[in-house]
Each structure stands twice: as structure tokens, then as C-alpha cells.
Amino acid sequence: MPANSKYLNPAFWPRFSKITAAILGGYFVSVTFHLALAAWFNRANVLITMAFTGFILWVALMIIAFLAKSGWKIWGIYLLLTLLFCLFIYLGQTYNHTAQ
Template sequence: MPANKKYLSSPFQRFLKITAGFIGGYLVMFSFHLLMTLLFQKKNVIVTAGITGYILWATLLLLAFLAKNAWKIWIIYLLLATLFYLPFLLK
């Protein structure tokens, strides 16, 4: 039985969701761990980033596909990445 057309997104929205999940999720994850290096010792953050980074990235990837509008998720991910990176940049 084919899927109902009203639940499918357009090809461009699908592309935006994929890129937001992969690229935007990675930017948020990376900037979050940079922020953590300001709060904790760098060696501790680097050790835990291997595990927590993958979990955070996978969660953000999933959230991108659950969103109805891909533009909103891109804006949210870019704002979060900027918010997390700003203290590191100002230091």
C-alpha cells in the first residue's frame, strides 16, 4: 500500500532535512563540545566527546527528520551553533 501523499515532503524539503541532520547536527555537536572545553578540562572533554558527540549528532539527525519544516530546523541548528560557539570565540 503506497504512502499517503499528504504525509510526504517535497524533494527539496527532504534535501534540506538531510543536510540539516548531517551538517547542521555536526555543527551543533562540534560547537557544543567547544563550549564544554571552556567549562571543563580539555583532556576530559576530548575523551568523552567520542561517545557523547556521536549520541548528540545522532539525536540531532533524528530530530531533523521529525520536523515538519526543514527551514525552521536549519535556523534552529544555526542559532544553537552560534550560541554555543560565541563564548569560545569571545575568549
């Protein structure tokens, strides 16, 4: 049984924004989250753990992006999270560098 056409979005840009938010945005959030953890905790342990948890988080963020109503809103959320985690990376490296 084919999908009901009223639920399909034929427009290119909404579909493109969801796909890119899922792949690129989810990846950026996943990587910056784990790098922020590495800036504050034991770097080697976090980066080894990232091989598994990073992929799981990335897939979860992909699913969230496709469940969202607007691809542009999810892009905005993912960019804000990425910038927030970049701030945590910067603060963690600054604090830990001066503490040594």
C-alpha cells in the same frame, strides 16, 4: 503495506533541507557544544568524552531534524545554536586565557 502518499513530500527542497540539517547542522551543533564545554572545563576529559557523547548527540539531533515540520526552521535553530556555542567558545577561551 506502502506508505500513504499524502504523508510523503515529493518536493526536492524541503527534503534536501531536512537531510542537510540532520547531517551537517546536527554535526555542527554537536561539535560546537563539546568545544564550548572544552573551553570552560578540563579540555582533555571533554574531548575524550566527545568521542561517545558527540555521536549520541549527533544522532539525537538527526532524529529531531527529521521530526520537524520544516527543514528551513530546523536549519535556523541549528545555526543559532552553533553561533551561540561559538560565542561560549570565544568567551571561554578569552576568560581562561586571561585568568592564567
